[in-house]
Amino acid sequence: MLNSLDLDLGALDKPVRAYSKGMTQKLGLACCLISGRDFLLLDEPTSGLDPRARALLKTRLRQVREQGRTVLFTSHTLADVGELCDQLAVLHRGSVRFFGAPDRFKLHFKATDMETAYLACIED
Numbered sequence: 268m269l270n271s272l273d274l275d276l277g278a279l280d281k282p283v284r285a286y287s288k289g290m291t292q293k294l295g296l297a298c299c300l301i302s303g304r305d306f307l308l309l310d311e312p313t314s315g316l317d318p319r320a321r322a323l324l325k326t327r328l329r330q331v332r333e334q335g336r337t338v339l340f341t342s343h344t345l346a347d348v349g350e351l352c353d354q355l356a357v358l359h360r361g362s363v364r365f366f367g368a369p370d371r372f373k374l375h376f377k378a379t380d381m382e383t384a385y386l387a388c389i390e391d
Contacts, residue, residue: 268297273320288315309340345381359389
């Protein structure tokens with residue numbers, strides 16, 4: 268699991284407080300993914316990850332989905348949401364502004380990308 272997230276096994280010889288933010292994130296993700304749980308809840312899972320680790324994590328999350336497991340995650344990185352999610356919810360000022368598939372989200376707000384759809388979605 269550590270290799271699949273680009274975390275060197277030798278890093279486990281250090282106390283966690285000595286890790287960088289990215290290494291701490293990778294360790295937490297590895298623990299979560301290795302649990303084998305059918306439902307995973309992740310808060311900003313790509314935060315602090317370098318591009319290689321982000322790509323590797325996305326691969327792992329797709330594998331989790333292919334195994335029939337569920338992943339619910341929060342993210343401000345809308346491109347990741349559009350790429351990884353079957354369904355998304357946009358929460359704004361305490362209410363759900365949209366719930367549905369990413370393609371439907373863009374279509375509903377007449378947008379070609381997730382960011383433009385989001386801006387249209389949260390307009391008051």
